[in-house]
Amino acid sequence: MISLDLITVALFAAQALALSDSLCNLLQSQLGEKVFLRDTVNLTTVIENYWSAQPQQQNPACVVLPTTSADVSTAVMILGSGLNQGLSYCHFAIRSGGHTPDANINNIDDGVTLDLQNLNIVQPNAANTLVAVGPGNRWSDVYAVLDPLNLTVVGGRSETVGVGGLLLSSGMSFWSAKYGLPCDNVFNYEIVLANGSIVDANATSNPDLYRALKGGSNNYGVVTRFDLRAVETGLFWGGVAFYNVSSLPVLVKAYTDFSRSANYDPASQITLLHGIHDNTSIVMMHQHYTEPVTSPPEAVFANFSGDVANTFRVDSLLNFTIELAAPTDxxxxxxxxxxxTFKNNAENLQGFVDLCNATIASLISIPELQFISSYQPFGQYISSHANATGGNLLGLDASDGDRVLVGLTVQWQGVENDDIMTTALQKLIKDGNELAASLGADDDYVFMNYASKWQDVYGGVGAANLEEFRRVSLEYDPTQLFQIGVPGGFKLLEPTC
Structure with a gap:
């Protein structure tokens, strides 16, 4: 362990340097070639590109690329000591895969970006019941190791999404109807706390922290390893179906019937999508069936016939995640x-589809506009699995019934259009929620993985759960390093500086 007294002396001895540089030089003195200063190297040559332009264009004072949890501990202690001294440039961001599109979440201007790309273990245990997975992996890295072993984990469905961000938000998986949300299939977290200690959080060790990490984002520490439930699997059936735009109302009705808990087949997973892509209106559906069959039972997807083209086949999980990955640029x-999020109601869903189409029409002149709205079943067949692994604080109660999870993915060119896009999207969500309330289909849950920085994620978990999230934060991070020193992401408390 590095001495905090040594850190304090070194920080004050560097007064001749800009404060951001003094911290980066101190980090480099302790971590050597794992620290890259912007004044000595082009940082884009040592880290992978971000998924969107907003974080890509940010300019941290330095980037730390730890290779061990001990490296992370050292970095956290240095940064925490700097914050305690009241320095202005000791704020930092934590990056797993860099897939969250907003600025100031996985990158930072003038502070320190802690990039976990080299914490990339993928190792099943001897019994093939658990898989140790590092947060620096993307899901394609995980499945490339596990597919040949006929194993998988309850993880992401897009190859470019990072492990850390998905699991600490909650996530969604092809296997969620069978086993629950990805966060509910983490059996142990190895995490570096604000004081630099490296601890495990699981059902018996630090169980309150274990529950809070399921949807806890970057509020409690830096997770350096996830131990995930291993699931036996092999090749399975799935693909993407494409439809005429005129088919959308029929598909909306079929979707709401399909998604009800009473008749849901837990091996099935669908996503209905529509919008505009490359100046063309599109309607399509992801359909997957995770049992080892050459085709699903005929009745499962029977109401989604009428496609004009599809990619249905038996294939590996890795190849399906490659197919569903958003284009990288x-x-x-x-x-x-x-x-x-809405209650599962066909009239409401069709109304929201209409609102999306009106929003697209209002934005059609924005350069390189792409606008895709997706709808996923989010029934009790998913959230009911949480208690089997100690529960969570997400507020997904059985009494709330079956939900529709709405996710919008939008892209454009020109920073001058940012405010136009944000205003339009905020209005769409406001109008959609008001429509849902008028039909008794409103729901206050906000799915963190798809949320924008202006959305109130923790406001939807319920007062008692929010209080527990905050209590655990104060217990394990009494100086509130991860509330104040890590300003990006969805915070539990209002930052004080």
Missing amino acids: NGTVRKAFVTT
Whole structure:
């Protein structure tokens, strides 16, 4: 362990340097070649591109690329000591895969970006019941190791999404109807706390922290390893179906019937999507069936017939995640996620589809506009699995019934259009929520993985759960390093500086 007295002396001895540089030089003195200063190297040559332009264009004073949890501990102690001294440039961001599109979440201007890309273990245990996975992996890295072993984990469905961000938000998986949300399939977290200690959080060790990390984002520490439930699997059926735009109302009705808990087949997973892509209106549906069959039972997807083309086949999980990955453009396009949640109601869903189409029409002149709205079943067949692994604080109660999870993925060019896009998206969500309330289909849950920075994620978990999230934060991070020193993301408390 590095001495805090040594850190304090070194910080004050560096007064001749800009404060941001003094911290970066101190980090470099302790971590050597794992620290890259912007004044000595082009940082884009040592880290992978971000998914969107907003974080890609940010300019941290330095980037730390730890290779061990001990490295992370050292960095956190240095940064925490700087914050305690009241320095202005000791704020930092934590990056797993860099897929969140907003600025100031996985990158930072003038502070320190802690990039976890080299914490990339993927190791099943001897019994093939758990898989140790590092936060620096993307899901394609995980499945490339596990597919040949006929194993998988309850993880992401897009190859470019990072492990850390998905699991600490909650996530959604092809296997969620069978096993629950990805966060509910983490059996142990190895985490570096604000004081630099490296601890495990699981059902028996630090169980309150274990529950809070399921949807806890970056509020409690830096997770350096996830131990995930291993699931036996092999090749399975799935693909993407494409429809005429005129089919959308019929698909909306079929979707709401399909998604009800009473008749849901837990091996199935669908996502209905519509919008505009490359100046063309599109309607499509992801359909997957995770049992080892050459085709699903005929009745499962029977009401989604009428496609004009599809990619249905038996294939590996890795190949399906490659197919569903959003196009990468090396961080050159501005992007946004936005979300809302409704009760499963066909009239309301069709109304929201109409609102989306009106929003697209109002934005059609924005350069390189892409606007996709997606709808996923989010029934009790998913959230009911949480208690089997100690529960969570997400507020997904059985009494709330079945939900529709809405995710908007939008992109455009030009920073001058940011405010126009944000205003339009905020109005869409406001109008959609008001429509839902008028039909008794409103729901206050906000799915963190798809949320925009202006959305109140923790406001939807319920007062008692929010209080517990905050209590655990104060217990394990009494100096509130991860509330104040890590300003990006969805915070539990209002920052004080």
